[in-house]
Amino acid sequence: MSRALLALSFVFLFGGLANAQPKPNPQQKEAVKKTKEVLIKELEEAKKVLHVQETAALKNLDARAEYIIKYLDPKALPAQLETSITLVKETHDVISIGEFDYGGNRHAAQKSLDAALHHLKETVVHNTHEQRKLAAEHLLAAHTDVKKALVYSVEKYGLGVATATKPTTEPESRAAANRQLTAALPNIELTYYLLAAMDHEIKDFNAEKKIIHKNRDEAKKVVKAEVAVKIKEIDAEIKALRK
Numbered sequence: 240m241s242r243a244l245l246a247l248s249f250v251f252l253f254g255g256l257a258n259a260q261p262k263p264n265p266q267q268k269e270a271v272k273k274t275k276e277v278l279i280k281e282l283e284e285a286k287k288v289l290h291v292q293e294t295a296a297l298k299n300l301d302a303r304a305e306y307i308i309k310y311l312d313p314k315a316l317p318a319q320l321e322t323s324i325t326l327v328k329e330t331h332d333v334i335s336i337g338e339f340d341y342g343g344n345r346h347a348a349q350k351s352l353d354a355a356l357h358h359l360k361e362t363v364v365h366n367t368h369e370q371r372k373l374a375a376e377h378l379l380a381a382h383t384d385v386k387k388a389l390v391y392s393v394e395k396y397g398l399g400v401a402t403a404t405k406p407t408t409e410p411e412s413r414a415a416a417n418r419q420l421t422a423a424l425p426n427i428e429l430t431y432y433l434l435a436a437m438d439h440e441i442k443d444f445n446a447e448k449k450i451i452h453k454n455r456d457e458a459k460k461v462v463k464a465e466v467a468v469k470i471k472e473i474d475a476e477i478k479a480l481r482k
Contacts, residue, residue: 280477311444324356327352327381328429331353334348339416340463348381351384354377355383359374359378361374368440371437378431378434392420426440
């Protein structure tokens with residue numbers, strides 16, 4: 240039973256006790272107690288999930304900073320961009336396969352991927368901060384459009400893994416396309432952050448690294464603060480249930 244249904248059950252039971260006899264019978268008391276226990280258990284599990292998500296988010300921020308610093312030197316960038324060019328091209332090919340339904344987002348994704356591909360190639364040739372900034376902007380647009388298409392596709396067709404409640408009915412090619420797009424998005428995002436961090440003339444690498452670390456640390460604080468607020472809200476719910 241979902242938390243929403245359990246909460247409704249609790250309200251019904253508790254409301255029934257409040258509006259009926261002053262002294263509830265033992266069965267009603269036990270039902271209310273069990274409903275509270277289940278709700279508390281679900282809330283405790285939600286806290287665990289939040290902590291797992293927080294850990295993953297912090298690790299991703301560390302990985303992003305390391306990636307940016309690794310390829311921060313404009314001289315080292317072109318070779319890395321060649322890898323990104325291949326990835327963007329493959330992503331375009333994948334989203335263009337067959338007659339799959341992407342909720343009307345396929346054309347926008349194809350168009351923005353084409354633009355990102357063009358500007359990545361231009362950045363390899365003309366490795367200026369203006370061109371890097373332009374490539375970053377188009378990569379972000381491509382990432383946004385592909386994500387919209389993928390979210391629709393996964394919600395409608397899944398990733399090809401059958402479950403008891405949602406059997407797989409789509410051909411493997413559709414499931415494979417969804418999985419490929421899912422794998423490509425984080426890499427496209429990393430390239431965006433790299434180029435966005437190089438949208439100005441790089442003169443002092445040590446100073447740039449300090450800025451990257453500072454931005455990472457600030458982003459971590461935001462993640463921790465957001466999780467802390469959610470945990471506090473859950474703790475308040477648990478406290479209210481235990482009264």
